[in-house]
Amino acid sequence: MNTVCDVNMCAGCMACVDICPRRAISVVDDMEHMNAIIDLSLCINCNACHKICQNNNPPILKKPKKWLQGWGDEQTRSTSSSGGFGQEVMRAVLRSGGSVAACKFESGEFKFELFDDELRIAEFIGSKYVKSNPVGIYKSIKSRLKTGKKVLFIGLPCQVASLRNYVNDNANLYTIDLICHGSPSVKLLQKAVDEYGYALSKMNAIYFRSSDKFAIETQPLGIVPKGVQDRYTMAFLKGLCYTENCYTCQYAQVARTGDLTIGDSWGTEMTSELPKGVSLVLCQTKKGQELLDLMDFNFFNVQKEESVNQNKQLQHPANAPRERKRFFEDMRKGKKFKSAVMRAYPKDCMKQNIKSALITMNLWGGEK
Numbered sequence: 001m002n003t004v005c006d007v008n009m010c011a012g013c014m015a016c017v018d019i020c021p022r023r024a025i026s027v028v029d030d031m032e033h034m035n036a037i038i039d040l041s042l043c044i045n046c047n048a049c050h051k052i053c054q055n056n057n058p059p060i061l062k063k064p065k066k067w068l069q070g071w072g073d074e075q076t077r078s079t080s081s082s083g084g085f086g087q088e089v090m091r092a093v094l095r096s097g098g099s100v101a102a103c104k105f106e107s108g109e110f111k112f113e114l115f116d117d118e119l120r121i122a123e124f125i126g127s128k129y130v131k132s133n134p135v136g137i138y139k140s141i142k143s144r145l146k147t148g149k150k151v152l153f154i155g156l157p158c159q160v161a162s163l164r165n166y167v168n169d170n171a172n173l174y175t176i177d178l179i180c181h182g183s184p185s186v187k188l189l190q191k192a193v194d195e196y197g198y199a200l201s202k203m204n205a206i207y208f209r210s211s212d213k214f215a216i217e218t219q220p221l222g223i224v225p226k227g228v229q230d231r232y233t234m235a236f237l238k239g240l241c242y243t244e245n246c247y248t249c250q251y252a253q254v255a256r257t258g259d260l261t262i263g264d265s266w267g268t269e270m271t272s273e274l275p276k277g278v279s280l281v282l283c284q285t286k287k288g289q290e291l292l293d294l295m296d297f298n299f300f301n302v303q304k305e306e307s308v309n310q311n312k313q314l315q316h317p318a319n320a321p322r323e324r325k326r327f328f329e330d331m332r333k334g335k336k337f338k339s340a341v342m343r344a345y346p347k348d349c350m351k352q353n354i355k356s357a358l359i360t361m362n363l364w365g366g367e368k
């Protein structure tokens with residue numbers, strides 16, 4: 001197999017696909033791994049893909065100079081996954097005349113778009129706990145930067161690192177990376193929601209969490225009763241189903257690839273605020289500070305040690321649970337997603353099944 005980076009270690013960031021002048025690269029997703037495979041009959045050995053790939057370059061990481069936490073106004077906060085920093089920074093950049101590139105869900109896909117209109121922000125809000133697909137966005141950002149316009153990119157750290165390689169660290173590019181636990185293949189999400197009776201491609205919207213409650217919801221309801229954890233969310237939170245590369249992720253540390261980093265302030269001393277969502281914001285560079293200066297946001301200092309203690313992805317990559325191997329064997333054999341998670345975590349699943357039955361029979365109030 002002729003792959004752009006080490007076999008089974010591809011992050012699916014798609015930068016190599018965007019840069020290849022011969023359309024010689026296809027990214028193959030077998031759910032457990034991704035591989036960017038080169039069609040040698042088309043390849044002209046220009047080496048551009050190898051050079052761009054974040055896996056083939058030592059990461060350029062910077063230690064945060066500022067550790068902040070905070071939240072936006074009530075409206076912003078209630079519609080965001082955490083404190084709403086993502087939403088507010090997009091607004092600030094657009095109001096200052098820049099463009100934003102971020103991830104949205106549409107017709108079953110988690111794709112990226114470049115936009116200039118503040119009215120479109122709602123399309124891009126919210127954490128999508130799945131591998132997003134940035135194909136095409138690197139090219140679009142590069143051409144937008146050539147016009148002299150400022151562009152803000154928000155994405156996973158591996159995507160930010162490849163983008164920086166792609167545009168050669170352009171002065172008008174501003175980047176924000178998310179603290180990242182790991183991401184599963186979208187095929188697993190499709191399989192899971194299908195077993196709950198939904199087709200991902202037909203969903204108008206999908207939500208993975210609301211503040212500190214993690215569960216998949218679509219409009220108008222959740223795929224399971226409120227207060228119950230669906231099997232996809234359980235597998236995601238336990239780190240069972242990420243692609244192989246995520247367990248050795250080079251970005252799971254305090255030093256970061258973006259100008260800013262955002263996540264959840266799980267270590268906050270303002271514990272009563274957590275259910276409403278508190279963003280953790282790390283600032284690494286002057287450009288990061290420029291973004292902060294543009295914003296209208298309730299910032300507070302946060303204790304670095306507690307933030308790191310409470311957010312394992314600032315210490316090391318997710319540990320692969322011992323049940324993972326068998327889970328993917330089950331997937332390869334075509335077994336049901338739900339029963340494979342049940343085999344991995346029988347007690348947790350039984351607990352959720354009982355809770356679901358009690359809520360359905362009105363014997364448990366569920367959680368608001």
Ligand SMILES: Cc1cc2nc3c(=O)[nH]c(=O)nc-3n(C[C@H](O)[C@H](O)[C@H](O)COP(=O)(O)OP(=O)(O)OC[C@H]3O[C@@H](n4cnc5c(N)ncnc54)[C@H](O)[C@@H]3O)c2cc1C
Pocket residue numbers: 079080081082083084085086087102103104110124125126127128129130131132154155156178179180181182183262263264265279280311313
């Ligand atoms: C796969 C994944 C794992 C995460 N793991 C952690 C963790 O372990 N610890 C932690 O503190 N935080 C984690 N986060 C970040 C957290 O869930 C919130 O996204 C973050 O706190 C920002 O919330 P917000 O309210 O500021 O912004 P929001 O309005 O929720 O916006 C977040 C921004 O992130 C973008 N985004 C969302 N999902 C994706 C995706 N899959 N790919 C690319 N861009 C995306 C959106 O387009 C939006 O621009 C993770 C996020 C993802 C997507």
Ligand code: SF4
Pocket residue numbers: 019020021022023024025038039042043044045046047048049050
């Ligand atoms: S070496 Fe060049 S032509 Fe060959 S796959 Fe990579 S980018 Fe495409």
Ligand code: SF4
Pocket residue numbers: 004005009010011012013014015016017027035036052053054055162
């Ligand atoms: S550039 Fe991204 S998609 Fe291509 S091989 Fe590297 S990690 Fe995989």
Ligand code: SF4
Pocket residue numbers: 011156157158159180181182183245246247249250251252
């Ligand atoms: S864990 Fe690392 S490699 Fe995996 S999606 Fe997150 S940033 Fe990318």
